[in-house]
Every structure is written in structure tokens, then in C-alpha cells.
Amino acid sequence: MRSPTPAPYSPSGAAERPSLLYEVRKVLKYESELNPEFGREVARKAHGENLFACIQCGTCSGTCPVSHYMDYAPRRIIAMVREGFEDEVLTSSTIWLCASCYQCTVDCPKQIKLTDIMYALKQIAIAKHLYPKKFAVPIMAEEFYRGVAKNGRNNEGMMMVNIARKTSLLNLFKYSRLGMKLFTTGRVALRQEGIEHKEQLRTLLRGVERAEEEAR
Amino acid sequence: MKYLYYPGCSLKSTGKPYEESLKAVFSALEVPLEELKDWNCCGATAYMAVNEVKSFALSARNLALAEKQGEPAENGMVQLVAPCSACYAGMLKAQRYLAENEEIRKRVERGLSDASLSYAGKVQVRHPLDVMVNDIGLEKIKGAVKSPLGSKVACYYGCQIVRPYATFDDQASPFALDTLMEAIGAAPLDWAMKTRCCGGTFVATIREVGLRLNYLILKEAQRKGADLVATTCPLCQFGLECFQHEVNSAFRGDIRMPVAYFTQMVGLSFGIPEKELGLQRLFVPYKKASIGG
DSSP states (O other): OOOOOOOOOOGGGOOOOOOOSSOOOOOOOOGGGSOTTHHHHHHHHTTSOOGGGOOOOOHHHHHOTTGGGSSSOHHHHHHHHHHTOHHHHHTOSHHHHOOOOOHHHHHOTTOOOHHHHHHHHHHHHHHTTOSOTTOHHHHHHHHHHHHHHHHSSOOHHHHHHHHHHHSOTHHHHHTHHHHHHHHHTTOSOOSOOOOSOHHHHHHHHHHHHHHHHHHO | OOEEEOOTTGGGTTTHHHHHHHHHHHHHTTOOEEEOTTOOOOOHHHHHHHOHHHHHHHHHHHHHHHHHHSOOOTTSOEEEEOOSHHHHHHHHHHHHHHHHOHHHHHHHHHHHHHTTOOOOSOEEEEOHHHIIIIIIIHHHHHHHOSSOOOOEEEEEOOSTTTSSSOSSSOSSSOOHHHHHHHHTTOEEOOOTTTTOOOOTTHHHHSHHHHHHHHHHHHHHHHHTTOSEEEESOHHHHIIIIITHHHHHHHHTOOOOOOEEEHHHHHHHHTTOOGGGGTGGGOSSOOOTGGGOO
């Protein structure tokens, strides 16, 4: 007798778990293919964060509200970073799924600031353009970054439109109902808000940039 | 004591009802709130993903401006109120790194001096919830209540208001909002989602994940029999309320849960007119009359 086909995984009556950004890849690597410097680079970027103190207990993965969407949960990311799995880490969905809620940072028994490590990984991936085309999280980060550097403030409405423009115009349609509702309730700023002393802000950011270059 | 007010970008657009109700409540309590002049964006989480030191520099400019504009309180620190959790956490984080990391401090100070600004570390960043519970005090608030609310409220703190740099309340199980809600006559529910992350901007970027995180929070509030969810953060409010229609269609849900700013609820209990609290701007109406009290 054939057993009935099991129902698809369906948490709380929700739709089947979507395959999100990447397929989970399982690769075997030789030690010579790894980048032994990667762990130290990330640690430096995360302000000397001691990821080598990690005892691999898995508290971070257990406590993370989005770990089940990640291709590698946070505990594995830490292990992979320090072993030098550079490509896998930088192209993983994990770093973009971290919403920086700091739950892992608060709970880590070794006081490792995992959120800062995720930020460091995002910075490296964005600098190297290592993210899928039209993927909204880094696109939003860059849109936001540019807008604030230029105007000093962020216009939420304009940012949403720009993200849709750069990812999928279908999103504009998806959010049109929401946009109308925000408009009718007076919850959207129509003109680009800016600060008065934009030049002062630009000078400040340039100064930081120069200090960074000199330190290199 | 006078407080400086740092609105941040959200309170000027999607979070407008937060600003309106915050101002109305502080004015009813006769606590002066003065907006920081020429403030810039805090950088939020997005800026940190591109360049962290620059995001600290953004905060440093606001702190420098606050130090110049404000009058120090009794403890010698200018009190800067940041109602948005992302701004609040961002500024606290910047302060921490500026104090503890010499390399970062040097870079940011270089930028500040180029821009003819200076920051001596004399600003204390405060969340309005902290100010209301710990400075103004529950006794004074109780005294101002004209019509106790009587609704069952799920207090939702969100993630960034309590972790990891916050200066008040418990990181895992905060209670400041619960005590405030009790003070205005509402009944806070015991529930497990108080500080569970809502995903923030994920509703706009990784939609499936964002909607799901919001669904979990809303569903739990519904299961516990909440009349409404009280929030302290414009990002949480935006996801939980404005995307409720999308959440329902994605998860075949039947949730219709008002999500109000805690300041709106305090204002209602003070008898402040609904329009002055921005209640007409909510997608899912919350009216005191409709839920008794």
C-alpha cells in the first residue's frame, strides 16, 4: 500500500516555504581554495570583533527570527568566515536577511557582536558588487546612502519608487494601493525634504572619507 | 526641563501621527519639546550596510547640533528625544563607538572639524517612552488621565528600542510600556512577541519574509484577544498596520488589528481630540468608543 504523499511544509497554514534567493549549495572545498585572510579581514572591518572566540553553540541561529530563511544560519556563517569560505559567505542570502534586530548580539554567551559582523559582510559585498542583480536589499541600502549624502534626509516615498524602478516595475503596481492609502491619510511627503546646510554635511562626510583613505 | 526633539525622516511622513500625538501629549503634560534645527537623517540600518563610520558621522552631526542648541539638564547633559527606534539605536550606537573606539573617533572628529562642528559627548539620547516613565513619571501621567482606556493592549516594543545599547528597561522582557499602559487604564496582555523583530523594511524589499514576520506578531496579538497593538516605532507601525491587507492575503488571515502609537493612546486617555493625535490617519481605525473604556 502506498503511503499518502506528505503535505507540503506549511507553517501556521501559510503558503509553502518559498525558495527565496538562492538554492542552497553544498560544495566541497580543498583547504588551498579557501582564503585564510578572510576571517581577519572581516574581524578588522567589524572593529576587531572577536569572531575567533565563537564556541559554535548555535545560540545565534536559534534566536534569529529569520534564520530559517537563510541558506546558512548565523552559526555557520561565523564558522565559514573564520575558515575562509569567502565566496560562499559573500554571496549568501544570510547577510541580506539580517534585519539587525540585535537579538543574537544580546544573547551570545561570548559577547560576539554578530550584527556588526553582518554589517561588515554587507559592506564588503556591496563594495565588490557581489549580490544578485535587481535584489532589493542592497539596492535600497545604496539608494538610501546616496539620497542622504545628497539631501541630508530620506524621502520614504521617493525611495520606494526608486527601488521599484531598479528592481521590478511590477512592485510599483503591487504598492499602488498602499501608496494611495498613504496619500489620502496624509502620510507621505510629496516634496523632497532636504537640510539647509547640505554643504556642511558633504564636508563632514568628505572629511571622514579622507581620514579613512589616509589610514589605509 | 526642556527636551530637544529629533524627529527623523519617518515622523515627517509615514510616522506623522506619531509626531502629532507626541507633541500633543508633551504639551498636555507641559513638558517643552523643541525641534532640533537642521537635523539630518540618522542613517538607519541602510547606511551602516554601506559605510559604518559615515553613518556614525551622520549621528555625530546631529549630536553636535544638539549640544549647541540645547541647554544641559541637571546632570550636565543635553536631553535629545528620538522617538524612532532606528534613530534611537543608531545614535546610541554611534555614541558608544565614538567613546570606545579611538580609530572611529579620530575619523569622525576629522569630518566634524572640517565642517566646523564639534561634539564633546554632552548629549543624552532618550526615547520618549523612557522620558514619560522615568522623568515625567507615572504619577503625573495618572493625574492627567481624564478617561481611562480600558482596552486590552498588546505592548509591542520592537527590537531596537531595547537592544543592545539602550539605557532603560530589560532587553529580553521590557515592561516600561506595560506600566505606562496600566497607568492610563488599559490592560496590557502577557505575550511573547514584545521584542520580536518585525523585519523593518523587509516588507518593501524581501516581501515574503517581511509579511511573515508581521503576520506572526499580529496573529499572536489576535490569539491573545488584544483590542489593539501599541507600538513605539514608526517602522514597526508601518509594517504591522499599513501592510495588514497584504499580510492577510498572503496568509489567508482575517486580522483586523488597530496598531496605534503609544503616544496616541496616552493622548486619548488625556481627552485630547482624535484629530490632534492623528488617529484619522490610521488605516485600521482605533477609536476608544468602539472598544469600550
